[in-house]
Amino acid sequence: MDKTQLLLVVSVALFAMGLLGVIVRRNVLVMLMFMELTLNGVNLSLVAFGQQAGAAAPVVLVFLVFVVAAAEVAIAIPIVLLLARAKGTLDLAGYADLKG
Amino acid sequence: MGGALTVLFAVGAVAAAAAMLVARHPMRVALALIVAMLCLAGVYAALGVHVIAVFQVLIYVGAVMVFMVYVIMLLDVRDTSYTRRFSPLLVPAVVAALALVAALLVVVVEAPSAPPGTSPPPFGVRAFSQAFLDEYWLHFELVSVLLVAAVVAAIAVVKAGARRHG
Numbered sequence: 001m002d003k004t005q006l007l008l009v010v011s012v013a014l015f016a017m018g019l020l021g022v023i024v025r026r027n028v029l030v031m032l033m034f035m036e037l038t039l040n041g042v043n044l045s046l047v048a049f050g051q052q053a054g055a056a057a058p059v060v061l062v063f064l065v066f067v068v069a070a071a072e073v074a075i076a077i078p079i080v081l082l083l084a085r086a087k088g089t090l091d092l093a094g095y096a097d098l099k100g
Numbered sequence: 101m102g103g104a105l106t107v108l109f110a111v112g113a114v115a116a117a118a119a120m121l122v123a124r125h126p127m128r129v130a131l132a133l134i135v136a137m138l139c140l141a142g143v144y145a146a147l148g149v150h151v152i153a154v155f156q157v158l159i160y161v162g163a164v165m166v167f168m169v170y171v172i173m174l175l176d177v178r179d180t181s182y183t184r185r186f187s188p189l190l191v192p193a194v195v196a197a198l199a200l201v202a203a204l205l206v207v208v209v210e211a212p213s214a215p216p217g218t219s220p221p222p223f224g225v226r227a228f229s230q231a232f233l234d235e236y237w238l239h240f241e242l243v244s245v246l247l248v249a250a251v252v253a254a255i256a257v258v259k260a261g262a263r264r265h266g
Contacts, residue, residue: 012204023193027181056231071250082261091181
């Protein structure tokens, strides 16, 4: 197994654990953190492929993913704060009335 | 040396991610995520992509995770989600995640590996800046529009909440 394959295996593991965490955890803030973990896994695969190809595009793409992640957190955290203030809980079970 | 460091930091990242899955308090999850991100920054530095390693520490650990930790401290209520960590979907989700890992691993293992002896040169700030502002300036502008939209949306969300709660 060469270095690229090792990094891809790690990125698959990080992505899968992030997805699993978003599905199984109940705390909204924890779910947000697992979303960041999936983004990190994708970034790692981008860098691994970029190293394999010797190209600049993946590095620029990773930088843009950083900015998108920062924007996502800037929106998500106020929404979580408002939800926690309105419902008095961070548990997803408390938000069942948001179902359409 | 670089290869051993890469393996070390990669194992550290996976271990920290596994610790995130079982940690009970959100603060411990956040600290495990910070460790995972620092390990990934180590991987990037060992690979020679120093620009990404620096931005990983500055943007992710320095901005995003500090914000997250701050909000966790702000919302430190004794919550039911602290005692009951997992949703009822735990078993099907684990099965689905294992199936996803298996499918992705098949693809990864069958992917063509790099031809030997073609290690790319270290990717410095100069190469990154030239690629970024020569070829990808449109993406840069689009991202700045996205950031402005995010700031306006965050202010709008906070104002809507303040209006509702008086």
